[in-house]
């Protein structure tokens with residue numbers, strides 16, 4: 001069986017788009033409430049934790065070992081076949097995916113029956129689930145269930161019920177290290193989450209080849225260049241503010257050391273206004289432009305209509321000019337993934353007005369847009385994918 005389920009992160013549509021870009025649309029078997037099932041080839045399954053680490057929008061990867069409704073019997077058979085030669089105490093969990101209200105009776109039944117089977121095999125098991133509820137992925141990660149024990153998943157798909165075990169899980173420590181412990185942070189320039197930077201890079205380079213060069217013309221503290229390096233790509237970052245250029249440089253140096261990147265890809269930074277780029281600034285063959293862009297002034301309260309208009313007007317000018325510049329300096333097939341400012345008030349979002357016309361004027365068309373918002377934020381990001389007309 002070569003089916004794998006990918007548990008999607010918070011913004012499901014965006015997380016699925018990343019998977020389609022990386023794994024290929026033709027390999028999608030089905031998309032459910034909170035998972036997407038893909039058929040993977042041999043190369044893709046060689047290093048599943050590596051694949052997981054490269055996907056900002058996937059919470060965990062589950063290897064499907066059976067399909068159908070004989071859940072209890074299938075899990076019993078799986079445990080008997082796979083745990084007979086193992087000794088010691090193992091952490092164990094059961095997760096139900098793609099079911100609106102996970103069936104707690106089933107979780108409890110599976111936990112009790114599995115404990116009994118494991119005991120008969122001479123193994124002590126420790127449930128990670130509490131009160132027959134699904135366990136948070138972070139708890140599964142912290143209890144090292146994937147390495148030391150087993151997390152059994154029942155996935156209620158549209159076409160079938162799938163049964164599988166978690167084979168890779170989001171490394172929350174590595175994300176938090178990059179996010180909070182990098183040497184340079186600056187709350188004023190915004191805090192692009194490393195996971196979102198990864199998603200944006202993957203969207204910009206569908207079916208990426210080994211040799212890719214990413215350019216971020218608004219690099220700030222360097223989250224996109226850092227994630228680009230980790231994914232194995234050469235990166236270039238520039239910013240109008242020389243302090244930011246230094247920050248990116250220092251953060252990238254730190255990343256290479258801290259994450260012990262062997263044969264690290266190359267990176268360079270320079271100071272520049274993205275509206276006035278020259279050919280000599282970018283002698284390399286750029287294969288993707290990934291940037292958060294400038295989002296406008298930081299806000300503490302919701303902007304008035306006039307303030308919104310002013311920000312949109314200023315940003316329209318900036319976007320038109322930098323897009324025109326990179327249009328002349330990059331080959332035809334270079335995609336841009338950038339963020340547009342939007343304002344969020346409770347559940348409604350005011351999006352950037354007339355961006356389609358602006359992008360067309362600069363020589364680009366919009367391939368797709370995905371909103372990325374958080375509950376407590378006023379300024380939110382619309383992720384937009386642009387290709388040359």
Ligand SMILES: C[S@@+](CC[C@H](N)C(=O)[O-])C[C@H]1O[C@@H](n2cnc3c(N)ncnc32)[C@H](O)[C@@H]1O
Nearest residue numbers: 218219220221222223239240241273274292294
């Ligand atoms: C939202 S921040 C980017 C944050 C970045 N993603 C990070 O990881 O920290 C926007 C950046 O754009 C820069 N900027 C603003 N106007 C610019 C321009 N015209 N050209 C180049 N950079 C500009 C700012 O100095 C700021 O660092």
